[in-house]
Amino acid sequence: MLDKTRKTPRLPSTAIDLRPYETFLIHEARLLDEGYFDDWLALFTEDARYWVPIQPNQADPFETVSLMYDDRRLLETRVRRLSDPRIYSQEPRSRTSRTVTNVTVEPDAGEPGVTVRSKFVLVEYRREDQRLFAGTYFHRLVGEGDAMRIAMKKVELVNCDAPLDGLVVPF
Amino acid sequence: MEQRIETPAGIRVDQSNGLFQVSRKVFTDPEFLKLEHEKIFEKCWLYFGHDSELPERGSFLTRTVAGRDFIFSRDSAGEVHVLYNLCTHRGGRVCREKSGKASVFQCFYHGWVFGSDGALRLIPQEGAYPEGYKNDRERGLVPVPRLEQYRGFWFINLDANAISLFDYLAGAKPYLDNIADQSEVGMAIVPGAQAFQVDANWKLWHENGMDPFHVNTVHQTYFEYSTDVAKIGKERAQASGIATEVFDRKASAEEMMKGRYAALMQTATKMKLDLGNGHMAYDYPANHGRPFAQWHPSWDPKYKPELDQSFERLVARVGEERAKRIALYDHHVLIFPNLAIVDNHGIMIRTYFSTKPEEMLVQSWTLAPAEESKEIRRLRLYSYMDFLGPAGFGTPDDVEAIEAAQRGYKGAEDYDGWNDVSAGMLPADPSSFVRNGDEGRMRVFWSKWAEYMHA
Ligand code: FES
Ligand SMILES: [Fe+2]
Numbered sequence: 001m002l003d004k005t006r007k008t009p010r011l012p013s014t015a016i017d018l019r020p021y022e023t024f025l026i027h028e029a030r031l032l033d034e035g036y037f038d039d040w041l042a043l044f045t046e047d048a049r050y051w052v053p054i055q056p057n058q059a060d061p062f063e064t065v066s067l068m069y070d071d072r073r074l075l076e077t078r079v080r081r082l083s084d085p086r087i088y089s090q091e092p093r094s095r096t097s098r099t100v101t102n103v104t105v106e107p108d109a110g111e112p113g114v115t116v117r118s119k120f121v122l123v124e125y126r127r128e129d130q131r132l133f134a135g136t137y138f139h140r141l142v143g144e145g146d147a148m149r150i151a152m153k154k155v156e157l158v159n160c161d162a163p164l165d166g167l168v169v170p171f
Numbered sequence: 172m173e174q175r176i177e178t179p180a181g182i183r184v185d186q187s188n189g190l191f192q193v194s195r196k197v198f199t200d201p202e203f204l205k206l207e208h209e210k211i212f213e214k215c216w217l218y219f220g221h222d223s224e225l226p227e228r229g230s231f232l233t234r235t236v237a238g239r240d241f242i243f244s245r246d247s248a249g250e251v252h253v254l255y256n257l258c259t260h261r262g263g264r265v266c267r268e269k270s271g272k273a274s275v276f277q278c279f280y281h282g283w284v285f286g287s288d289g290a291l292r293l294i295p296q297e298g299a300y301p302e303g304y305k306n307d308r309e310r311g312l313v314p315v316p317r318l319e320q321y322r323g324f325w326f327i328n329l330d331a332n333a334i335s336l337f338d339y340l341a342g343a344k345p346y347l348d349n350i351a352d353q354s355e356v357g358m359a360i361v362p363g364a365q366a367f368q369v370d371a372n373w374k375l376w377h378e379n380g381m382d383p384f385h386v387n388t389v390h391q392t393y394f395e396y397s398t399d400v401a402k403i404g405k406e407r408a409q410a411s412g413i414a415t416e417v418f419d420r421k422a423s424a425e426e427m428m429k430g431r432y433a434a435l436m437q438t439a440t441k442m443k444l445d446l447g448n449g450h451m452a453y454d455y456p457a458n459h460g461r462p463f464a465q466w467h468p469s470w471d472p473k474y475k476p477e478l479d480q481s482f483e484r485l486v487a488r489v490g491e492e493r494a495k496r497i498a499l500y501d502h503h504v505l506i507f508p509n510l511a512i513v514d515n516h517g518i519m520i521r522t523y524f525s526t527k528p529e530e531m532l533v534q535s536w537t538l539a540p541a542e543e544s545k546e547i548r549r550l551r552l553y554s555y556m557d558f559l560g561p562a563g564f565g566t567p568d569d570v571e572a573i574e575a576a577q578r579g580y581k582g583a584e585d586y587d588g589w590n591d592v593s594a595g596m597l598p599a600d601p602s603s604f605v606r607n608g609d610e611g612r613m614r615v616f617w618s619k620w621a622e623y624m625h626a
Contacts, residue, residue: 052562054363062549065363065537068562069552077396081564084392089567163366163532166567 012104021116022103024141024148029098029120032170037079040170045142045149050075052155052171067160067167078170089168094126096169100137113142113151122171133171134158182621183589189597191614192589195580198372203624204528211508211623212237213329216339218510218522219243219253221538222323223359224270229287232270236327238526241315242266243325246288247274251320253327254289254312265312276312285312322351323358342446346504349497350514352489353463354540358518361552367533367561369570371577373509373525376533377616379569380503380511380521381451383608384594389572393564397459397469404469411472444611449507449619451612454500462517462551463540464498474550481543505612507619517555529577535559592617 031040044050052067061069070078081087099121106115115138122133140152155171181197184190197203219236220243231244233256240256242265258265263280266273275292277284284293289312291305304310317328319336324347326336333339340347351358369376379385387394405415444451460467464482466475486494501515513519518538525531537555539548558565580588595609603609 054365058363062545062552063362065361065365065552065560066556067365067560069556071553073400074553074557077564080396081392086391087568088389089571091571161366163368164561165368165370166570167562168567 010107016105018103018105020144020148021105021114021139021141022100025100025103025116025118025137025139028150029100033096033098035082035093037082041075041079043150044072044075044153045151046072048072048075048150049152050155050170051153052157052160052167054160056156056160058160067157067164068170082168087168089166092126094124094169096125097123106138111140113140115140115152120171124169131165135160135171137171181624182617186596189593191592191596191610191617193592193617195583195588195590198375198577198580199528199584201528204372204525206624208238210626211620212524214333214623214626215508216317216319216326216328216333216336217508218506218520219318219325219327221358221360221520221536222251222320222325223357223538223541225251227272229272229274230270231266231273231276231287233266233268235532236522237329237524240264241327242276242312244287246286248288250288251318251325252287252289253315253318253325255315257313258283259291259310259312260294289314322347339448340506341448341450343448343450343452343504343506346446346452346502346512349493349502350512350518350538352485352493352497353518354542355484355488356540356542358538359541360520361537361539361548363537365535365561367535367566367570369523369531369533369574370529371531371570371573372528373523373531374616374620375573375576376521376523376531376569377505377509377511378613379573380513381453381505381612381616382610384610385569385572389568390565392568393558396564401459401467401469404467408468408472413468413472413475415468445615446504449616449622450505451615452502452504453612454496454502456499457501457515459516460550460554461498461501461515462543462547462554464494470550474547477544477547481540505616507616508623513559516558517551519555519559529581 028040028043031043050068050070051061052069053061054065054067058064058066082090100118102119104117106117109115118137118139120135120137124131124133135155135157138152138154138156139150141148142151143149157171181194181203183192183194217237219241220232220234224230224232225243225245228245228247228249231242233240233242235241242252242254242256244252244254246252256264256266258278258280260278260281260283263278265276265278265285267279273287275284275286282295283291286292290308291310294300294305297305315327315329316331317333319326321336321340321344408415444453446452457465460470464478464485466478482494482498485498489497503514504512506512509522509524511519511521513521519535520538521533521535523531523533539551543551557563560566592610592613595611596614598609
């Protein structure tokens with residue numbers, strides 16, 4: 001059922017220069033696609049969170065189980081496992097292709113940084129099997145230029161509550 | 172040559188030579204799956220859901236168990252029902268939502284209305300039927316043949332003549348008690364059920380859950396990570412003046428096995444590992460934090476007071492000996508045929524079912540004391556997702572291992588291949604169990620499986 005109380009999205013302002021954000025997101029997608037996981041990790045702040053909810057419109061990661069909810073320590077472990085030869089679920093490695101598009105800036109919610117909303121399509125190929133993921137990214141970005149960092153990355157998958165096979169490569 | 176007992180049900184046992192084998196056909200041949208559906212899933216008690224999932228009168232959810240679509244509902248009198256989600260008129264799907272609250276269910280096809288107890292309440296074209304037509308119990312939604320619960324765990328049985336759930340659970344009951352008693356007000360399922368689609372036969376997951384040998388190889392990366400976290404944590408704890416010697420058990424698989432062995436030797440069944448009716452379990456002292464009543468240096472010291480307090484309250488409630496058993500040990504219990512309850516980094520309830528031999532649907536829930544604080548709940552979810560989730564640091568590697576095995580079995584049809592489950596049958600060195608564990612629990616499962624398949 002559609003929530004009748006929700007607000008219609010407003011036409012995004014054309015006054016904001018999206019190029020720095022787009023460039024950042026494209027760069028992040030490339031690091032992931034090409035397996036530069038340590039460099040990907042370096043894009044996150046020390047107190048960053050990386051969240052993949054399991055329910056559509058899931059309000060928070062603390063009262064409901066999530067697919068992933070990583071603090072910096074867990075994210076480091078995830079990356080460390082990805083670079084370990086004994087991660088059997090990545091032998092052979094997945095080949096991935098991420099497309100990031102429809103970039104807009106969310107209204108200011110009073111948190112530090114800027115929340116950038118985008119759409120992504122992720123194709124993952126491994127062991128004669130191709131999987132397709134799609135959804136919405138929310139990146140809360142702090143800092144500028146080379147110093148731009150991810151304070152929060154939330155990934156809303158369109159099939160978050162579907163039966164999924166193991167998830168190893170980050171979205 | 173020793174006599175070989177060959178059974179048509181796919182296992183081969185040669186006691187005097189210490190050989191126990193399982194035909195790889197049981198994972199690939201549709202005939203076996205058909206027989207399993209008929210002789211196991213239509214005869215055994217199957218886990219359905221937890222009482223907390225129906226918090227109020229009128230709460231309902233829909234769930235597929237053993238390939239059947241059911242409605243799980245609590246009626247206006249508070250009674251729990253499991254009903255086939257199929258309209259008695261012409262088969263429409265009566266309830267099309269995942270969960271919610273409702274006093275009636277209306278079939279969207281032609282509008283028949285059923286109460287939350289399943290009784291037919293209204294037919295829009297009532298005049299077309301004889302007087303009192305809708306009041307016949309036969310017109311109501313069909314209830315599952317048997318529905319019983321133990322300590323909040325609801326099970327169904329498709330066989331109306333089955334023994335009681337109480338008797339069926341046999342020696343597994345104390346394990347359910349140890350979980351149910353972790354709360355003063357009642358355990359509750361945390362929202363966010365997880366489902367996995369795995370390209371392997373359901374029995375491979377059940378086997379994996381009682382397989383001590385894979386832990387050290389498949390999960391190496393996880394154990395190294397937890398060792399590191401524990402080391403950093405220990406320094407942090409000592410810096411804040413907490414003594415950590417008591418936690419100094421080495422987090423190695425070898426230590427875990429010693430603990431399991433010691434724990435097993437204290438049980439009444441000793442080495443039998445067998446809880447009856449095909450169920451089995453193991454316990455071992457936890458060398459990590461447990462979100463119920465056991466803090467560990469790998470966790471922030473701020474969590475210690477609440478966890479210590481819940482331990483003290485547990486002692487007051489169930490006595491020191493049982494409290495230690497509940498809080499300081501990890502417990503795995505596998506209930507025949509397809510339920511695993513793991514109580515270690517959190518409590519996980521998991522079922523698995525195949526509709527095709529080479530595929531299974533795994534459903535997974537986590538359970539927690541309803542009264543725990545927000546802080547501890549947060550810690551629990553981190554701890555749980557770390558290892559046990561579809562994106563955790565343990566599960567994907569398990570999936571990889573069993574999917575790889577399943578792919579290989581296809582070829583094994585050419586040469587009549589058999590799996591070897593003999594470890595510990597006739598050990599040349601009996602102490603090897605202490606170092607490595609053995610495959611005795613798998614044999615408990617397979618023996619019961621063969622018994623049902625023969626029946
Ligand atoms: S099938 Fe349900 S009302 Fe006809
Ligand atoms: Fe495992």
